[in-house]
Amino acid sequence: MKAIVYTTTGNRDVLQLVERPVPEPGPGEVRVRVVVSGVNHSDWKAREFGHRGGALMYPEVVPHHDGGGVVDAVGEGVDPSRVGQRVWVWEAAYKRPQGTAAEYTVVPSRNAVPLPDNVTFETGASLGLRAVAAHRCLLAGQNAPARLERGSLAGSTVLVAGGAGGVGQAAIQLGAWAGATVLATVSSPEKAKLALAAGAAHTVDYRSDTVVEDIRALAPDGVDLLVEVAATANIDTGIEVLAPNGTIAAYGTEGDAVLAFPTRKTIGRNLRFQFVMVMTMPAADKDRASADVSRAAAEGAIAAGEEVGLPLHRFPLERTGDAQDAVQNGVVGKVLVDVSEPAS
Missing domain, CATH: 3.90.180.10 (Medium-chain alcohol dehydrogenases, catalytic domain)
Structure with missing residues (x-):
């Protein structure tokens, strides 16, 4: 061969x-x-x-x-x-x-x-890896459903950082299929078109000086879940846009960068930070992800x-x-x- x-x-x-x-x-x-x-x-x-x-x-x-x-x-x-x-x-x-x-x-x-x-x-x-990572992130929220399926995230607001990226696109598609209102951050009008095509309800330019205000205008009560590709760079924005009891699910790596955040604010609002690495996930989570992703694909989601x-x-x-x-x-x-x- x-x-x-x-x-x-x-x-x-x-x-x-x-x-x-x-x-x-x-x-x-x-x-x-x-x-x-x-x-x-x-x-x-x-x-x-x-x-x-x-x-x-x-x-x-x-x-x-x-x-x-x-x-x-x-x-x-x-x-x-x-x-x-x-x-x-x-x-x-x-x-x-x-x-x-x-x-x-x-x-x-x-x-x-x-x-x-x-x-x-x-x-x-x-x-493959990108869809499984997106699945794990979407189920990382507090009181999240056991399975990702049509309507299982109804009523929640999900923000996907880097909505034109591989995991970001999968998170938008799967999140919209599961009934969430999905917002996405992007860096250009061309990438905004891709995120919207994937199913995002709105996009925000993350390079804007008013990115927090722009997200808050779309989600006045904050977002329930942030699917994050660059946690270290975006931690301040993430904390400001999360709703109480919200979660940041971070799958991206930024070399040896050190993540720091204000503990009083995060503890006081009961925020959660979940790291996601597909290869080291428990086997049961991997099997659950592959089954849910296959079902979403079969439904065209x-x-x-x-x-x-x-x-x-x-x-x-x-x-x-x-x-x-x-x-x-x-x-x-x-x-x-x-x-x-x-x-x-």
Whole structure:
């Protein structure tokens, strides 16, 4: 099979297109013929900075966590009826050397989630880490529902910071589907159009000197939940716009920046701060997220494409380096790598 691999850390030049044997699934695993691979920030960061202590965990790594494809073999203990099933794959490269930037990947059965018949492989490859992160953030609020489903957030106001980003777009779509009034902060009119296309009721320019007043004009009682991409930079704004008993759910990292906030104000208003890291979430939360996201996709509530606020940028497998560079350079939308043709 064709695969992209790297054996040392570094820039895109460490990526190689090679031929490798088709992997065999072990107990509890499935093999997926990858049609589309999705690229995340964690992919280029692992390539450039390593997995642990600046080093790789494996002699050779196939990158990328997310993808869309078809199960073509199963290991011991997995229902044989899964063969031929369309799936979306996520967390493929977490503590494993075999990601989705290859014609075949092997993952635990739970990480190959059935893809509804009405959902494209492109959308499937665009779910993965970003949709699971958005799901976890949306359920981080105080007295939040146990599941994310249609109407489960009715009556609440959610503010999504960076509404044109990958997780931001997913949070807008899922939040609107769940019945919340979703506001989004953006940095340009073009990004405002994308956030509105995703389902935001209103957008606010976060660079404005009146950003707090602008948000408060839309949510006079404050927002119940803030889905935050840059907590350190935005902490003062966040605290000012939260309603009493509100929550900041932060999924973004800002290097080694130190987060500081006024304890008297936060304690007095019973505010909550929830950090979100998908890879280290409890297994039960991951399973809940994948099931809820699949249901939302089946209902057309989360999708990919410029018309729903997530422009797609596509590259062939041999240009995986360009794809990772696009993500690293902050392209707006979702970057995909086309790996193989869908079965006719």
